[in-house]
Amino acid sequence: xxxxxxxxxxxxxxxxxxxxxxxxxxxxxxxxxxxxxxxxxxxxxxxxxxxxxxxxxxxxxxxxxxxxxxxxxxxxxxxxxxxxxxxxxxxxxxxxxxxxxxxxxxxxxxxxxxxxxxxxxxxxxxxxxxxxxxxxxxxxxxxxxxxxxxxxxxxxxxxxxxxxxxxxxxxxxxxxxxxxxxxxxxxxxxxxxxxxxxxxxxxxxxxxxxxxxxxxxxxxxxxxxxxxxxxxxxxxxxxxxxxxxxxxxxxxxxxxxxxxxxxxxxxxxxxxxxxxxxxxxxxxxxxxxxxxxxxxxxxxxxxxxxxxxxxxxxxxxx
Amino acid sequence: xxxxxxxxxxxxxxxxxxxxxxxxxxxxxxxxxxxxxxxxxxxxxxxxxxxxxxxxxxxxxxxxxxxxxxxxxxxxxxxxxxxxxxxxxxxxxxxxxxxxxxxxxxxxxxxxxxxxxxxxxxxxxxxxxxxxxxxxxxxxxxxxxxxxxxxxxxxxxxxxxxxxxxxxxxxxxxxxxxxxxxxxxxxxxxxxxxxxxxxxxxxxxxxxxxxxxxxxxxxxxxxxxxxxxxxxxxxxxxxxxxxxxxxxxxxxxxxxxxxxxxxxxxxxxxxxxxxxxxxxxxxxxxxxxxxxxxxxxxxxxxxxxxxxxxxxxxxxxxxxxxxxxxxxxxxxxxxxxxxxxxxxxxxxx
Numbered sequence: 001x002x003x004x005x006x007x008x009x010x011x012x013x014x015x016x017x018x019x020x021x022x023x024x025x026x027x028x029x030x031x032x033x034x035x036x037x038x039x040x041x042x043x044x045x046x047x048x049x050x051x052x053x054x055x056x057x058x059x060x061x062x063x064x065x066x067x068x069x070x071x072x073x074x075x076x077x078x079x080x081x082x083x084x085x086x087x088x089x090x091x092x093x094x095x096x097x098x099x100x101x102x103x104x105x106x107x108x109x110x111x112x113x114x115x116x117x118x119x120x121x122x123x124x125x126x127x128x129x130x131x132x133x134x135x136x137x138x139x140x141x142x143x144x145x146x147x148x149x150x151x152x153x154x155x156x157x158x159x160x161x162x163x164x165x166x167x168x169x170x171x172x173x174x175x176x177x178x179x180x181x182x183x184x185x186x187x188x189x190x191x192x193x194x195x196x197x198x199x200x201x202x203x204x205x206x207x208x209x210x211x212x213x214x215x216x217x218x219x220x221x222x223x224x225x226x227x228x229x230x231x232x233x234x235x236x237x238x239x240x241x242x243x244x245x246x247x248x249x250x251x252x253x254x255x256x257x258x259x260x261x262x263x264x265x266x267x268x269x270x271x272x273x274x275x276x277x278x279x280x281x282x283x284x285x286x287x288x289x290x291x292x293x294x295x296x297x298x299x300x301x302x303x304x305x306x307x308x309x310x311x312x313x314x315x316x317x318x
Numbered sequence: 319x320x321x322x323x324x325x326x327x328x329x330x331x332x333x334x335x336x337x338x339x340x341x342x343x344x345x346x347x348x349x350x351x352x353x354x355x356x357x358x359x360x361x362x363x364x365x366x367x368x369x370x371x372x373x374x375x376x377x378x379x380x381x382x383x384x385x386x387x388x389x390x391x392x393x394x395x396x397x398x399x400x401x402x403x404x405x406x407x408x409x410x411x412x413x414x415x416x417x418x419x420x421x422x423x424x425x426x427x428x429x430x431x432x433x434x435x436x437x438x439x440x441x442x443x444x445x446x447x448x449x450x451x452x453x454x455x456x457x458x459x460x461x462x463x464x465x466x467x468x469x470x471x472x473x474x475x476x477x478x479x480x481x482x483x484x485x486x487x488x489x490x491x492x493x494x495x496x497x498x499x500x501x502x503x504x505x506x507x508x509x510x511x512x513x514x515x516x517x518x519x520x521x522x523x524x525x526x527x528x529x530x531x532x533x534x535x536x537x538x539x540x541x542x543x544x545x546x547x548x549x550x551x552x553x554x555x556x557x558x559x560x561x562x563x564x565x566x567x568x569x570x571x572x573x574x575x576x577x578x579x580x581x582x583x584x585x586x587x588x589x590x591x592x593x594x595x596x597x598x599x600x601x602x603x604x605x606x607x608x609x610x611x612x613x614x615x616x617x618x619x620x621x622x623x624x625x626x627x628x629x630x631x632x633x634x635x636x637x638x639x640x641x642x643x644x645x646x647x648x649x650x651x652x653x654x655x656x657x658x659x660x661x662x663x664x665x666x667x
Contacts, residue, residue, distance in 0.1 A: 195473060196490030261536070285549040292570065292577030293535040298620030300577060304548070304570065308667060311552045 032056040047076040067095040127151030180209035229260035247277035263293035366500035371398030384448035435467030481544035535577030542566035568654035
């Protein structure tokens, strides 16, 4: 009936909307995508239209445009039905991982674990995110045991089940000792529980995966924080050369240069870290300290004030 | 040849009347740094903590008790042992106090079933009795173990021992068999041991890093490793009066804190080899180093000129660094956020 309706009256938005929903519910995603494309042409301010268009595209394997349209649904600010929003957020997180926006994706995935949802696609999504594999679960069938193992382990970690998380890491390391990403993932876990063991895991990651710039930056930061600027500097410099767009690399280099007593040189990199990831409080506090050490009085005061404002307005310890 | 290499070190020894010949086993830091070696071990930082059986605070107070939140706390001295007993209507248990942290005010680190706990009550010198441990006052215990103390994660317990003792950590792990209470020279002057060993062996001895070359910001970072840095407090979000005890944080928020000016660094006012002076007047010359006619201006981008005080030229800190009580305990601290304090102003930061 809706098909006939929109044929007779192509500017009928409700017709395209309900037609699209029927296609989506019956898993006819290509047809659903066409219906929601027409709907969004007529009702471009309706976030639910962009949400369903993105979801249909996701299921049809059109991941780039799916991310664009789910981004648009979220950016519109209006909130669709809570159930739709959960589905929207979940698929958005999967697409963010595929797009390489791992940190942002992690933040969107965590609430699902905290709500106690235990779903195989969520587990796979967590695994892909943790291993920083730019795939959605449907594309990762060949690495299923690795991705599932990582996902289960990260699930336990986020859920606060440390004994399960430890056991998961032991299994992963035994089964995949040379797989890129596993040692780095374990190192990030160790930061909170056994920081003294973290450097060894980061070094093992770099042995099996020398291209892991995040691991290199993390190791440089650890060494700089421990006062070993001489060891930190070459690692951090290399990380910045490899990935100047990686805030963690710029931050590690800035901290290492500050530790080496060359705060004037550090400022350029800490400013870059703030530009690349302005929501990260640590970048601001490090920049404030570097300004202060260099004698840039007014900038130090401004950056300190900004850091305190951010800390007051954000969640965290204390 | 050996003497030529060691010229700098032995010139210092010769100047104070010691033999310039290397004599194995006879060098200590005090051989050259006599004044510091005499005073520093007697300071709060030099003592740091008291191990059983040498617990002078508990010896002087052989029985301390406190009733709190339905539990009774008793700290007793029996011979050369101190014990910490917690009881309620359901029972009681007693633990030995092996580690008493602090010199005047003391908090106890207790061991129970292989884990470390920060005692729920501490001894406060200015009341002469027990009170809730700072930071733990809001904890509502549900049983004797929870009432006994707060289980402390490894990172926190390492930090406790790392700042109150020496040689308690090896490669980031607790090695309590080698613990030495208080801060040894090596603790701040990394490389001091190697320096002495070099002298003993008659080999060139690398000098530890010169801490007097640190600027104000670098020194705040250095001292803040134990006293907490500005960065630590912001990240921990410890805002409000609870941060009065974290001097590097307070100082960095001062309008007169210029990171590269040594006149505002920690050691400009405090001698780390002596206990801090409690009176106000002895610090006046530090304030006047900037806030007086003819004082050298502060160099740096955007630094405002230091004004002279229209009210007084002495006891500056009594107005500009008011003493305040920590909200969760009886201890008083000088506010290191140096400022013009107006009556009724809210506590800044």
